[in-house]
Amino acid sequence: MRNYSLVNRVVIAALFLVSAMSLTIGPAAAGGGNYFPNIPLITHDGQKVHFYDDLIKDKVVVINFIYTSCPNSCPLETARLRAVQELLGERVGRDIFMYSITIDPEVDTVQVLSHYAEKFNIGPGWVFLTGKEDDIILLRKKLGLYMDEIQNGDDLDHNLTMIVGNEATGKWIKRSPFDNPQGLANLIGYDLFDGMVPRAGAKSYASVPEVSKLSRGQYLYRTRCTACHTLGLGDGLGPDLLGVVDKRDRTWLTRWLKVPDKMLAEKDPIAMKLFAQYQELAMPNLQLSDIDVAALIDYMATESRRIAMTNVETSAKDEPDNHKHH
Numbered sequence: 001m002r003n004y005s006l007v008n009r010v011v012i013a014a015l016f017l018v019s020a021m022s023l024t025i026g027p028a029a030a031g032g033g034n035y036f037p038n039i040p041l042i043t044h045d046g047q048k049v050h051f052y053d054d055l056i057k058d059k060v061v062v063i064n065f066i067y068t069s070c071p072n073s074c075p076l077e078t079a080r081l082r083a084v085q086e087l088l089g090e091r092v093g094r095d096i097f098m099y100s101i102t103i104d105p106e107v108d109t110v111q112v113l114s115h116y117a118e119k120f121n122i123g124p125g126w127v128f129l130t131g132k133e134d135d136i137i138l139l140r141k142k143l144g145l146y147m148d149e150i151q152n153g154d155d156l157d158h159n160l161t162m163i164v165g166n167e168a169t170g171k172w173i174k175r176s177p178f179d180n181p182q183g184l185a186n187l188i189g190y191d192l193f194d195g196m197v198p199r200a201g202a203k204s205y206a207s208v209p210e211v212s213k214l215s216r217g218q219y220l221y222r223t224r225c226t227a228c229h230t231l232g233l234g235d236g237l238g239p240d241l242l243g244v245v246d247k248r249d250r251t252w253l254t255r256w257l258k259v260p261d262k263m264l265a266e267k268d269p270i271a272m273k274l275f276a277q278y279q280e281l282a283m284p285n286l287q288l289s290d291i292d293v294a295a296l297i298d299y300m301a302t303e304s305r306r307i308a309m310t311n312v313e314t315s316a317k318d319e320p321d322n323h324k325h326h
């Protein structure tokens with residue numbers, strides 16, 4: 001097992017810096033049969049497809065590149081894209097299509113990708129794809145998502161940027177999957193359609209929460225944790241975190257937030273039990289500083305107390321009603 005953590009750290013850091021960047025390939029890419037390679041690929045369901053003809057022609061699409069053995073950045077990226085998929089709802093698979101293509105096809109066979117899709121509970125309309133390595137490199141170059149210096153180095157990390165586009169209009173925009181999910185959903189579901197699909201009853205995804213007013217802990221929690229966790233709403237991809245600050249020993253919790261990968265590698269008993277319980281999806285090492293971790297613990301504790309108080313008030317209010325009906 002190679003150590004990807006340094007490159008991951010650099011890539012994650014770079015991403016947060018450039019996440020606002022966007023690039024429009026523009027009309028040069030329209031009529032894309034000539035521009036986009038029609039390479040053969042196989043879906044995680046084992047279906048043979050061609051990139052241009054079957055995946056993007058006349059479609060609005062989201063494309064990113066992943067590899068399933070990537071320990072930290074890819075799971076967070078996939079989890080955040082899953083939030084975008086949820087916001088777009090049943091339009092995904094109908095007029096919006098999502099593709100995650102492996103850059104490590106030797107390891108990421110159809111079976112491996114199918115297991116990965118299952119682990120993240122990926123809904124319909126989002127397809128994981130594998131193919132020939134040379135073809136995939138060509139595709140990444142054509143999409144402007146290929147980084148020489150990383151591909152040729154010792155590390156198999158990759159450019160985490162994704163591209164969203166409308167093949168029919170030739171509008172292509174690079175985005176980071178770490179962008180706010182509501183903002184991404186709005187870009188994909190409305191901007192890319194150039195107002196051509198104002199569907200009846202369609203709601204805007206533009207209710208972007210104002211992050212500037214959030215505390216550090218709340219901001220970190222919203223941007224790094226909510227893709228996998230909830231507080232008091234039941235399990236997501238990971239366990240519900242309501243009351244976790246009281247449930248776990250503080251030293252354990254602090255270390256877990258800093259180096260979950262290390263604790264899993266050391267076979268920490270609590271970590272192993274959770275790992276088995278949650279589809280063997282490893283919690284990513286999110287490269288948090290000590291200050292970040294303290295702020296997050298603080299936020300989870302405060303928020304758990306607030307929710308517990310609200311629950312008490314609600315059940316107290318319900319009492320008289322219950323009696324009336326008896």
Ligand code: HEC
Pocket residue numbers: 075076079220221224225226227228229237238239241244248253256257260264271274275276278280281282283284286296
């Ligand atoms: C890609 C999904 C993912 C992300 C992002 C993620 N986690 Fe987790 N987390 C998990 C999974 C899965 C587990 C269960 C252990 C395992 O399988 O590794 C877990 C376990 C935990 C636990 C232990 C729960 C318990 O019962 O002891 C805590 C605490 C936690 N995560 C906090 C966080 C915080 C805080 C963040 C954001 C900074 C975060 N996680 C980001 C997936 C994620």
